[in-house]
Amino acid sequence: MNTDRTMKVTVYCGASTGNDPKYAEWAERLGTWIAESHGELVFGAGGVGLMGIVAKSVLWHGGSAHGIIPQALADRERPYEGLTTVEIVHDMDERKRRMMELGDVYIAFPGGPGTVEEITEAFSWARIGLTSRPCIFFNLDGYWDPIATMYRRMVDEGFLTQESLDTLLFATSFDQIVPWVRNYVPPRVRTYTRTQ
Numbered sequence: 001m002n003t004d005r006t007m008k009v010t011v012y013c014g015a016s017t018g019n020d021p022k023y024a025e026w027a028e029r030l031g032t033w034i035a036e037s038h039g040e041l042v043f044g045a046g047g048v049g050l051m052g053i054v055a056k057s058v059l060w061h062g063g064s065a066h067g068i069i070p071q072a073l074a075d076r077e078r079p080y081e082g083l084t085t086v087e088i089v090h091d092m093d094e095r096k097r098r099m100m101e102l103g104d105v106y107i108a109f110p111g112g113p114g115t116v117e118e119i120t121e122a123f124s125w126a127r128i129g130l131t132s133r134p135c136i137f138f139n140l141d142g143y144w145d146p147i148a149t150m151y152r153r154m155v156d157e158g159f160l161t162q163e164s165l166d167t168l169l170f171a172t173s174f175d176q177i178v179p180w181v182r183n184y185v186p187p188r189v190r191t192y193t194r195t196q
Contacts, residue, residue, distance in 0.1 A: 007104045008066070013108070017050055018110060022141070023110050026140055027054045028057045030174070031057025031060075040066060041054065041063065050110070059083075065084050066087070066102065068098045069087070096121060105134050105177070106135045107177070110144075126187055129186075135167075139171060161187075
């Protein structure tokens with residue numbers, strides 16, 4: 001990534017691979033990009049679905065992968081073997097918080113409701129000043145277009161500012177990510193007044 005220090009990339013993505021082989025192919029590319037850019041992966045520690053593919057690719061290409069997993073999941077399924085570090089936490093809330101604390105940038109790759117929840121929470125925290133890291137949707141073949149449309153609707157209806165929306169990146173290539181991170185300015189923290 002050629003930044004001044006190692007960038008920790010928190011990735012949110014599916015625990016399944018989806019119906020189209022392109023998702024697995026691009027998950028492998030994501031892992032390769034992280035490792036070859038001298039980044040480090042932060043993720044949910046699982047070895048299944050797209051998250052397992054990303055981790056395997058990072059490690060295969062000589063990168064570091066840090067997994068965060070709640071105790072309940074660790075009791076049911078083993079974290080991906082060979083991770084650089086594995087941190088077992090109390091619950092899902094602590095897992096999400098730790099993934100945000102460790103990451104320098106948050107990337108949502110295609111996934112399901114959990115992926116949407118995680119990147120939405122990260123963006124929400126940025127808007128109220130609880131994190132200063134950029135949020136990115138990797139918009140593979142328009143996967144996140146419905147989310148982008150919903151956010152634009154929020155702006156139109158007065159529930160989100162254009163300034164906040166402009167701090168989100170809907171990326172279509174890895175080359176867009178590092179320049180975005182380098183130039184990122186967190187959204188201005190909003191203050192709200194009580195309705196009379």
